[in-house]
Amino acid sequence: MKKILVTGAVGQIGSELTAALRKEYGENHVVATDIRMPTDVDLRDSGPFEFLDCLDPNHITRVMQIHETDTIYHLAAILSAVGETKPAQAWQVNMNGLYNILEAARQYHCALFVPSSIGAFGPTTPRDNTPQDTIQRPDTIYGVTKVAGELLCDYYHKRFGLDTRGLRFPGLVSYETEPGGGTTDYAVEIYYEAVRHKKYKCYLREDTSLDMMYMPDALRAMIELMEADPSKLKHRNAFNVTAMNFTPGRVADEIRKHIPEFEIAYEVDPTRQAIADSWPNYMDDSAARHEWGWRPTYDLAGMTVDMLEKLTGRVSAPDKQKRVS
Numbered sequence: 185m186k187k188i189l190v191t192g193a194v195g196q197i198g199s200e201l202t203a204a205l206r207k208e209y210g211e212n213h214v215v216a217t218d219i220r221m222p223t224d225v226d227l228r229d230s231g232p233f234e235f236l237d238c239l240d241p242n243h244i245t246r247v248m249q250i251h252e253t254d255t256i257y258h259l260a261a262i263l264s265a266v267g268e269t270k271p272a273q274a275w276q277v278n279m280n281g282l283y284n285i286l287e288a289a290r291q292y293h294c295a296l297f298v299p300s301s302i303g304a305f306g307p308t309t310p311r312d313n314t315p316q317d318t319i320q321r322p323d324t325i326y327g328v329t330k331v332a333g334e335l336l337c338d339y340y341h342k343r344f345g346l347d348t349r350g351l352r353f354p355g356l357v358s359y360e361t362e363p364g365g366g367t368t369d370y371a372v373e374i375y376y377e378a379v380r381h382k383k384y385k386c387y388l389r390e391d392t393s394l395d396m397m398y399m400p401d402a403l404r405a406m407i408e409l410m411e412a413d414p415s416k417l418k419h420r421n422a423f424n425v426t427a428m429n430f431t432p433g434r435v436a437d438e439i440r441k442h443i444p445e446f447e448i449a450y451e452v453d454p455t456r457q458a459i460a461d462s463w464p465n466y467m468d469d470s471a472a473r474h475e476w477g478w479r480p481t482y483d484l485a486g487m488t489v490d491m492l493e494k495l496t497g498r499v500s501a502p503d504k505q506k507r508v509s
Contacts (some may be wrong), residue, residue, distance in 0.1 A: 185213055188256045189253040191238055191285065192260035194218040196361045197299070197402070199227050201257060204403040206231050215251045218260070237282035244288045257297045257406065264303050265325040265364045265456050278329035283496070286340050286348075295347040297410055298337055300422050302354045302395060303367070304330040307462045316424050316471040320364035324459055337421040339464040349409050350421040354395030354467065356402050357487060360492040367459045370432060371396055375491045378439045379499050387453035391392050393465045395426040398482040398490070405478060412476035423472040427480030429465070438488045 186209050192198040193216035203226065205214040217236035222228040231481040234247045238260045240431060247253075260281055267274035282298065289296040320331050337348040355368025362376065377384040397405075405425050430438075436448040446495050472478035482490070 185209060186255050187252050188255045189217060189248060189251065189256065190214065190257045190259065191217050191281075192258070193227065193233070194220045194222050194224075195259060196358065197356065197399075198257075198259040199224060199407060200358060200360050200399055200505055201259065201403055202227060203230065204407065205257070207406060209283065211307050215247070215253070217247060238284055239276060241287060243286040244284055245291065246481060248288055248292055248294070249320065252310075253292060253294055253384045255295045255297075255410065256285060256289055257410075258282065259299065261299075261329075262326070264301075264324055264326040264459055265367050265369075267329075268324060268455055269457070271325040274325045278326070279332060279428070282336065283335050286336065286346070289348075290340060290344050290346050292489060295410065296337070297347070297406060298348065298350045298421070299344050299406075300331060300334050300350050300352045301461070302352060302463050303327040304334060304352060304422070305462075305464050309464060311465045312352045314424065314467045316419060316468060323462055324373075334422040341420060347414060348421050349412075349417065351405055351409060351425050351472070352467070353402060354397050354426045356399055357491065358398055358399035359491050359498065367456045367463075368394055368396065371430075374435055374439070374448070375488075376434070376499060378443055379492065379495045382443060382445050382449040383449070385449045385451050386432045387451060387456050388432055388460055389452055389457060390448075390450055391431050392457070393429060393431050394460060395429050395466050397425065397427040397443060397480065398486075398487040401427050401480045401482055404481075405472075408478070409416060409472075409476055416475050418475055419471055423475070423478070424467040424469040425472050425478055426467050426469050427482060428484050430484050434484065435488070438484055439492070442488065442492050 190202050193202045202216045211231040215232045217234045234279050244509040262274040262277045303326050341348045374384045439446045
């Protein structure tokens with residue numbers, strides 16, 4: 185049975201991935217780690233938790249020794265919009281932290297999952313049907329670290345035989361945790377505000393088209409990739425994956441099918457709009473479909489129904505709402 189370590193487990197993806205992994209492999213086989221203590225009771229009490237700073241290599245190896253880790257999901261990172269306000273910290277966490285994790289995985293012969301992002305592309309990347317293998321010249325510190333991370337993981341696989349794998353995620357939408365500083369976070373905020381106030385002020389233009397994925401599909405994609413036959417993986421560390429493509433205007437229209445009085449206004453944030461404009465309109469994920477059988481489950485309509493249903497009970501009753509880090 186796998187002994188899995190998750191870094192950044194208190195974050196948006198990490199908290200939900202930890203729960204999914206514990207359901208799949210058993211609670212005591214998945215160690216959640218972060219530099220913050222979890223306030224989520226379910227995350228804190230459902231399995232082992234360790235304080236872990238990815239910038240401290242000795243700390244990493246000590247935790248791995250204690251728990252006899254053989255698989256790592258490395259999610260600790262500074263996201264796109266936050267990275268533009270704290271570029272030095274983004275480089276430290278996203279690059280030095282990854283290097284420390286790679287070295288620890290090499291030393292202890294661990295399989296390693298590292299997420300990449302649509303942010304690894306840039307303004308000169310083909311915007312429509314963006315190929316799996318194409319030009320990557322991002323102009324954000326987040327994108328720069330993601331490209332460098334993809335290449336570093338490839339290097340460790342080729343140079344040391346380390347089993348590294350990864351996905352280029354689009355924007356991720358979840359009802360479990362509120363946004364954490366990403367450019368695509370409007371696609372989460374809009375549902376929360378639709379349920380809370382029936383109106384939303386969007387920081388991207390109405391016609392900004394971006395790839396998105398519902399979190400249940402993202403969690404399944406990570407686990408399926410790590411379980412895939414390695415002999416079939418040509419790309420390994422940076423598979424394009426996507427599920428749907430929409431604009432803020434289309435999301436608003438879909439929400440109005442269920443909340444007719446919902447209103448949306450636009451107050452464009454130049455920084456986040458510039459980041460979004462540098463990313464592809466939609467990606468070609470045929471390599472993931474061919475090499476390990478990727479298939480999304482949710483489209484915009486299905487996601488909207490599920491998001492509104494789940495959030496109605498959560499945000500209308502604050503005392504029952506799960507605390508978010």
